[in-house]
Amino acid sequence: MTDEKIKKSIAPCGLCCETCFAHVNGDIRKYSMKLKEKLGNFHINAKRFETMLNDPIFKKYIDFKEMLDYFASENCKGCRNEQCKLFKDCGVRSCHQEKQIDFCYQCDEFPCDKTNFDTGLYKGWIMINEKIKKFGLEPFYEKTRTRPRY
Structure with a gap:
């Protein structure tokens, strides 16, 4: 190279800008977008799992989703570009x-x-x-x- x-x-x-969570072509953004895609509408079911499995961890899904959305949406092009x-x-x-x-x-x-x-x-x-x-x-x-x- x-x-x-x-x-x-x-x-x-x-x-290394590409390893930053904010980089448009970085792995963190790429995998966050992929995980969002795989989870689909899981947020609708999180409450149900909390009750059905009697597991309070699912109460935190909204915070997790908010963080995942943040990682997936950032779009920095690197410090030499902006x-x-x-x-x-x-x-x-x-x-x-x-x-x-x-x-x-x-x-x-x-x-x-x-x-x-x-x-x-x-x-x-x-x-x-x-x-x-x-x-x-x-x-x-x-x-x-x-x-x-x-």
Whole structure:
């Protein structure tokens, strides 16, 4: 796979956009849509199962369905195509555009305090960029694209 195709999947921060729940072509969205299809009108029967099976877990089906609908409906096209829909105040995209670099590790100021990430994401951001730098983009992508993001 070419670096240009990989860059469509890997955001400037190094996160794999396709493994995000919000990505239009991501597995989470795809499988959520498939599960919604398979469940059909299960919400109509959830109350019946609660009574028939005497199992209160079915009371929570409405919350589950709401979350499933959310996962199935998101449609982000990736951070290189639009502003991130998860981290609305992410400072990486604008910085990478301004500096004309592909990934944060390529910047002379890396690591910096312009990301606006919380502590956990900030530590992950540094680690990810160091891995891309050390192993190269394609090997990093091959490992990342099949690994769960969360």
